[in-house]
Amino acid sequence: MKKKIALVSGGSRGLGKNMAIKLALKGLDVIITYQSKKEEASLVVEEIKKAGGKATALQLNIGDVRSFGPFFEQIAEVLKVTFNTNCFDYLINNAGIGMNVPFADTTEEQFDQMMNVQRIEVSGGMNI
Template identity: 65%
Template sequence: MKTNNKIALVTGGSRGLGKDMAFSLAKKGIGVILTYNSKKEEALAVADEIEQAGQKAAALQLDTADVKSFDAFFRQVKTVLQDTFETDRFDFLINNAGIGVHASFAETTEEQFDLLLNVHFKGVFFLTQKALPLIADGGRIINLSTGLARFSNPGYAAYASMKGAIETLTKYQAKELGSRGIAVNIVAPGAIETDFGGGVVRDNPDINKYIAATTALGRVGRPDDIGSVVAFLCTDEAKWINAQRIEVSGGVNL
């Protein structure tokens, strides 16, 4: 496996989309620090597989909803950068960690709302802010949104609203960080076959068939449909893409 001395921090990298992002980045020669909330063994297995393929990797625990933990987390990141990668900066921040809550607007509880807010907006806002001193000039930030911010499916009012906020934040980040040469973009996945939201897209044949029928390319997404795009945005070939929302959905609900 080639190396190019660049390093990516991927939140939620133990499974699903984040796991594929980590592998896709490593294939591009990029070192990976991935985070996990509770799936320690899975995260360590991902890091080990990347290292077995010849790329440097590390896994750190992080609850992206717990803003007060971020200072301690980045102290750990500094240590890993020095000990594993022999540097004091990383290049790419991928804000991938997330959870799914399915509830109608009328039945969404304050607890559900606050959890989604903390994970998908407040946590991303302040984690990125705290990361700025460690992100190299000329680096990249990639935020994750959803197709549900463009079209509406009942049951995702709170979740999609947080992602709409992230889409607006991305433009402000791009504007304000441009002086450092840092580009900031949104990747908005469509429906993907993972365990997200209880694995509903992957495991429910009726839902899978329905989504495939509303998608121009005739199938639901796979994790590698997303990871490869994230990895591309961390290459020099994508250097002039900035403040863009890139939906990777196969053309759903056109």
């Protein structure tokens, strides 16, 4: 029986890290993404592996939609090689940013950045 796979964005620290570890402890395989904290992401992966789970970490800047194409290619390869499948089952969209700017003072660029980061929605399994 194939184990379910969860993709946790922003899984290198904080809530994302805790979700990834808890999901692994419940028997799911886990893929986490990180933007710049590669060492922290590696520690999360190692913690999951020490607990008997399967995990990997991939870099992704969710705020840069141009990075999605290369990311999809990379995740397709990881799913095939590491997990022997072509899909993951759950997306936990945890990555996010905040800005301490009053709405009236928010620039168009800041607004676009917030929308790019907060807009990913996928339900059910995702075939790559």
